[in-house]
Amino acid sequence: MAVEVTNVKEQAQKAQKASKTLALLTTKEKNEVLHVLADELEKEYETILTENEKDLANGREKGYTEAFMDRLSLSKERVEDFAKGLREVAALEDPVGEILSSWTLDNGLKVEQVRVPLGVIGMIYEARPNVTVDATGLALKSGNAIVLKGGSSAIHSNKAIVDVMHQALKKTKIPAEAVQFIASTDRSATxxxxxxxxxIDVLIPRGGGSLIQTVVNNATVPVLETGVGNCHIYFDSKADVEKALNIFINAKTDRPAVCNAAETLIVHKEWLNANKDALIAKLNEYNIKVHGDQTIVDTIPGASLAVEKDWAEEYLGLEVAIKVVDNVQEAIDHIEQYGTKHSEAIVTEDNETAKQFLNQVDAAAVYHNASTRFTDGGALGFGAEIGISTQKLHARGPMGLPALTTIKYCMSGNGQVR
Structure with missing residues (x-):
């Protein structure tokens, strides 16, 4: 395979130039583009799957984990989901041009705070070809150009997807240069x-902790930090048994390889004493491997004693760390020490305890009697998401269209001077 020569600066400049055209398009024009992209992806799915198979073959040869291969794998249905996601984004309200607030000064100067595109988004991500489509759709709808840098493990899939999107963009008012893909697998390009x-106006890293920290620690471009998900479920002493187990099993097993899956279960000792048989039965039913503290090792057959690493681990599979606590404050303290500020949940019928948990836990999303799997742009009605922000500046939680805009103050006067 020939070495890919990439001029990253030239690509970024082209994206920047294209962003000027994008910012002037109407909502109707942008929506029409997203529908053209969706149609083209569905039409060319076989081409995409052929290239995806090259990545899968490489993954099998390198011994990638099952979870990793699942994220990498495409099918006709998954490509159709890409298209569906683009159409859903097209149906969403366009944030660009929204007047957030307005007022008139004593001197008659009218002030408006208006949403405008960020400009050019740099997207750095790993083995999820869906991000190529989701990020592009959200960027274009919010009036932004995008520079994509996917991981080498999905290089063939991502190139094929971008080629199809470029083909589609040539039929629209958006220049193909608005979507740039850095095809080089050399780290120097990143x-x-x-x-x-x-x-580049902002970088958004999406992937494992190592990738995210590399971007945060080395970038001079502003970073919208997405986070890994060491998500916790806490069973309070007053947790309903059936409700608690259903929430935990959903959060752990529905899609174990995603960032909003539960990785740690915290259990009040009174709840465990009363319901240990039901918990053990569920763990066995779903073949969930357990790492726990000494109480859990003594209670759950086959559980291994957790080491420090287990409390911070994002397993991304059918494994869980389980800790026993005496009260809700211990649970909150444990989450404070090991959590990643992503998604945390409490199961309890005591509203005061729930309120304490929701108020004290520092995370982008907190839940009472619900699964952490709802921390997702689609599930919350945002359409596709560009990532889940675990930082506190500009955007937090699932980032949909408004997170990809900034504000501009527009003033209108009649000759006022200061």
Whole structure:
């Protein structure tokens, strides 16, 4: 395979130029583009799957984990889901141009705070080809150009998807240059993207902790930090048994490889003493491997004693760390120490305890009597998401269209001077 020569700066400059055209398009025009993209992806699904098989073959050869291969794998149905996601984004309200507030000064100067596109988004991600489509759709709808840098493990899939989207864009008012894909697998290309502050307005890393921290620690471009998900479920002493177990099993097993899956279960000792048989039965039914504290090792057959690493682990599979506590404050303290500020849940019929948990736990999403799996742009009605922010500035939680805008103050006067 020939070495891919990539001029990252030139690609960023092209994206920046295209963003000027994008910012002037109407909502109707942008929506029409998303429908053209969706139609083209469905039409060319066989081409995409052929290239995806090259990545899968490489993954099998390298011994990628089952969870990793699941994220990498495409099918006709998954490509159709890409298209469906684009159409859903098209149906969402366009945030660009929204007047957030307005007022008139004593001197008659009218002030409006208006949403505008960020400009150019740099997207750095790993083995999820769906991100290529989701991020592009959200960027274009919010009036932004995008520079995509996917991981080498999905290089063939991502190139095929972008080629199809470029083919589609040629039929629309958006220049194909608005979507740039850095095809080089050389790390220097990614590092170059980190420092293009004059052409890239924001970087969004999406993937494992190592990738995210590399971007955060090395970028001179502003970063919208997404986070890994060491998500916790806490069974309070007053948790309904059936409700608690259903929530935990959903959060752990529905899609174990995603960031909003539960990785740690915290159990009040009174609840465990009363319901240990029901918990053990569920763990066995779903073949969930358990790492626990000494009480759990003494209570659950086959459980291994947790080491420090287990409390911080994002297992991304059918494994869980279980800790026993005496009260809700111990649960909150444990989450404070090991959580990743992503999604945390309490199961209890005591509203005061729930309120304490929701108020004290520092995370982008907190739940009372519901699964952490709802921390998702689609589930919350945002359409596709570009990532889940675990930081506190600009955007937090699932990032949909409004998170990809900033504000501009527009003033209108009649000759006022200061």
């Amino acid at each position: 590092q170059e993207l980190f420092t293009m502050k004059e052409h």
